[in-house]
Amino acid sequence: MGKSTSSLLFICNRLIIRVSLPFRAFTSHYCSTIRENAKTPSQNPNHLLKSVRDHCKSRTFKNLGHALGLFDIMLHMHPLPFIGDFSLLLGAVARMKHYSLVITLIQRMESFGISPNVYTLTVLINCYCHLNRVDFGFCVLATILKLGYQPNCITLTTLVKGLCLQGNISGAVSLVEEMEMKGYEPNVITYGTIVNGLCKIGQTGVAIRLLRKLEKGNIEQNVVLYSTVIDSLCKEKLVNEALSLLSEMMSKGIQPDVVTYNCVIQGLCNFGRWREAATMSNEMGQRKIMQNVRSFNILVDTLCKEGMLSEAKEVFEVMIQRGIEPNKVTYNFLIDGYCLQNQMDEAVKTFNVMVEKGCSPNVFSYTILINGYCKDRKIDEAIQIFHEMSNKGVIPNVVTYNTLIEGFFKVERPQAALELFHKMQACGQHPNPHTYAILLDGFCKNKRIVEAMALFQEVKEKKLDHNIVFYNILIDGFCNVGQLTTAREIFNMMVEKGFSPDVFSYNILINGYCKSKKIDEAMLLFHEMSNKGMIPNVVTYNTLIGGFCQVERIQAAVELFNTMQAYGQHPNPQTYAILLDGFCKNRRIAKAVALFQEMEEKKLDQDIVFYNILIDSMCNARELTTAGEIFNSLLAKGLQPDVRTYTIMVKGLCKEGLIDEAIELLEKMEGNGCSPNEHTYNTLIQGLLQHGGTAKAMKYLKMMVDEGFSANATIAAMFIDLLSSNQVDENIQELLPKSR
Template sequence: MLLRFNRTPSATSLLHTSVTSLYYSHPFSTSPPPAPDAADRTRLLNSIRAVETTATAAAAVDFFHRMLTLVPFPCIQDFNLFFGLVAKSHHHATAISLIKTLHSLSESADVCTLNIFINCLCHLHQTTSGFAVLGLMTKTGVEPTLVTFNTIVNGLCIEGDMDRALWLVEKMETLGYQCNARTYGELVNGLCKIGDTSGAMECLRKMVERNLEPNVVVYNAILDGLCKKGLVNEAFALFREMGVTVEPNVVSYNCLIQGLCGGFEGWREGVVLFNEMVVEKGIAPDVQTFSILVDGFCKEGLVSWAENVMGYMIRTGVEPNVVTYNSLIGGHCLRNWMEEAMRVFRLMFSEGERCLPSVVTYNLLIHGWCRVKEVDKAMSLMGEMVGIGLDPDVVTWTILIGGFCEVRKPLAAKELFFNMKKHGQVPSLHTCAVVLDGLFKCWLDCEAVSLFTAMEKSGLDLDIVIYNIMLDGMCKAGKLDDARKLLSGVVDKGLKIDTYTYNIMIKGLCKEGLLDDAEEMLNKMEENGYQPNKNSYNVFMQGLLRKYDISRSRKYLQIMKDKGFRVDAGTTEFIVRYLSANKGDNAFQEMLLT
């Protein structure tokens, strides 16, 4: 009989009948309960095993309380089987609560119960509490098993706490526990997630040394980690090595194809590998394989090839998913082929409920329309996405704000900035940067300063990028004194000024003819541990030449040459003007030619 954790009356009565009919004792009987025969216990175990993993937490609690009423009382192994199923249903908090309830009834938990308890804690990112349970086990005389330690190691890996995970593995071995393939598999996965592929490779070597055969999942984790770091050659070497003992699967090939498609013209090798997988190995590509190829072709501008891949995948019976469609839409948008992008977008709706667009889909299209300065169509799409129940995210709003700034409608952008907050979206620092930059570029410096003041008062944690935009805008608007005051405030706040900040101020000072102050700022850069770059010197050189300060121009031209910096187009223009007016300055000409 199939039991379902379901709150419907019929299911509840079925649950009651199935469980309570296994054992029976009259509530007022004083006679000892009958011992269950083998058939009774088999029926109980079958009832527990038949519980579906799609069960609700409430139904799990009901089932548990019915187990508590059974006579004779189920043994701890029966409860462990049930707790394990609840945990597999991802009702980890419920499983913890039920185990605690059983313990409060003075029922002794065994090592299996406590392993389930620790596993649930780890899945809830409470691995520290899992350590506490481990300590309790040793105090109460319950001997931890390798499963106990592996569970905690896995929890630490999930939380990215690899230092403690590696420490625990070392501790296990000093206590006499031999790490198995699962231990190393968890370590490999955890190390790859934090980008430590060297550590993962070391674990792999240890597995081989100890005759613990790594499976394809372990190899795939490392392949994925290597490819994400751009170490495609190393990934290929490992791939060929694994082929000696372990058959690669579609995930293995997907990792490598993804890694190849991320490099310049890597799609060529990606196609070769795809053909090897399909033709030589007979491995069927999945939706991820095709999506990777579509994305790779689109990023290279080969959108027609991407269209062909999608056509092929449909013919082979693999349905494109939202990622596939998004890649193709993004490819069309990158080339400003918005009508084609909209055609692909409409295809998603023709697929019915199978592949509805996501927020990312709309963001791609909205960004595309903004790129071609069709902000009205972009706004229309935002209205459409709201109409189908998708909430625009901070990226959506930021794209639109940037779009209105690009078409010289900064006040509309500012209005959108305030509207997004009304719709429950907190502007990101990038959003703030976009709207402030847009206002300054349209010479609405008063509006920008007013909005910046409101941002500061609202408690936004503004970074140096925002302050650089403000400093640049103020300097360009001729408000050098305001810029200096703001710079002083930045220092007082403890924000780290960067090279770009110094270059902005040097340019602003040069524009106002304050060359001594600009030179002092240039020197202060080095005093504060920042090396002036070619932009720093070119900006200052232009200021010197603008004021015909030839003596210092020669000095800094020599400094630039000594540092290996070239004059840029702007500086060259000033030099040409000076030499045209002063053809007899042979020394300056010689400096340029040597």
């Protein structure tokens, strides 16, 4: 088909506003750089030009200066080299991503009287497009036409790519349609560019339709086209559709490459389908497709997140065996995996191996370690890592600061958190909305509600980004200190400011009222949220059921339990635990047993928490024999008693005066892999003192203190009374101050 100049000018008129070619807008200090690299030619011109062509084709320039030096030598050659050699060199510099410099070089070339050809001007269009000036690119197209050249498919595809880079996908599609109408035949690269653009804006369905159109139009399809769409399907959580498309491409004889497999493996892993991902990984090996570092990183990351550290380490070892060097990302995934499992020693060991292998840790590596220590409440170790990264010249980012600020609040050091907040700003690191949310939550959880309110006012006055999360945090803070009126006022303020309360907002306020035993007010909120079309979730129901149990309105709790199921909300294990505990504490033992049996019949998960509730209720009802039977049946049910189970039984035995049995049970704990805690010791000591076992009580008090525990106020008072009546040795005073 003929391609007329008027047709292409029509395209230009449709898609651009005419401006003069803006070389000067991009002229910069690069001219001096060129002069610095200028050298007098000292070798045969033909040899030099061959060297230029070889370097361009093999991309073996030492650096930018090397390419610029050759360019300047070429400008001073007599006769001047063919424009094609200059164009090759300009293309090489463009591939180095020095787009503004290429524009300057073309300007300089023209000043020497060298006229650009279509290839040169196509390189120029590419540079303008990468500089986000596709309009200038269309101006260059107009210049091509005015010079009497016929642009080729590469030129027009470059403009299509430029429009896609700007996010103007509809403009790119229009250009392709105009190309087709005016006799230009877009190739697979053109369509691939459009497909990529469509996928990036979430129009995967349109991309697939385009793929089908290409198939009907007998246009060659390649692995890049399919891989792009497969990747987009995976990102849109349509993994099964991606797998179908993979099968389709293979049935057409288009072989997937490492990129295709990586896309599918990542998609499978994102949905926890790591077994299928591992199968895909093995399939790559069978098809002789070389895995790259990303192939292994995807699996290492997924296995670490699944808590399968030994399997992740195996993948890591296989990676090394196959000669693929782990990178920072690989090590960071492993370090994070160990941190997630609270294996900080292994995390540090991996960090050190990373350094030994010459792989310098980055800000993410350090932040992962800091986060691990903060979660483990080892704030001093986290601070040490923070100082180490600064000493190594690694600048902490906002995530690093946020992590450490949150760590300080976890260990109840709000002042240190505030100081770090000020320090980050002094160091030029701007807090983000999450920083303020952490501070607000930290102040509230540490009951520094005045400071929380002041911070919230500051956020509003500075017009900083804040959302419903900020209001929810503040409402929760006031509920936790019993200031329900203020909490409700903030709730109302949130509505006035245009924020719609969500289910979490209502749950927080309902929980506040329930904790204060204001169940009727809580129910008013429950009805309010329902009237507004908001569906209560399982947390809402659990909170209210617990609230009814707390005020001894068991029948209302049962009715709400039935209501939630009638409305399609399934109770979770916590729902049953709350109701079971409510029955037990309100001495409805028969109902508790019936509910427990119902759970067994329905084969619902019953962990040790449920048995603890039931055993405790039996002990409180002085049904020690039944409690003992339940306790002894645990191992047969595959359950291991925890410290609370043992403490409940010790308390029950002491209450019945079975002190020797209580001591025997405590001593058995260690052998069963469960160490007594502070509450266990206090329970036994109180039982001993109440039943005249003063000497043994002193023995266990010393044992408790030696293990770093403290006697509670009741025990301390009992020993002081005994001391005042000379019933215990005065040396007891050495233990009591520590134990208070």
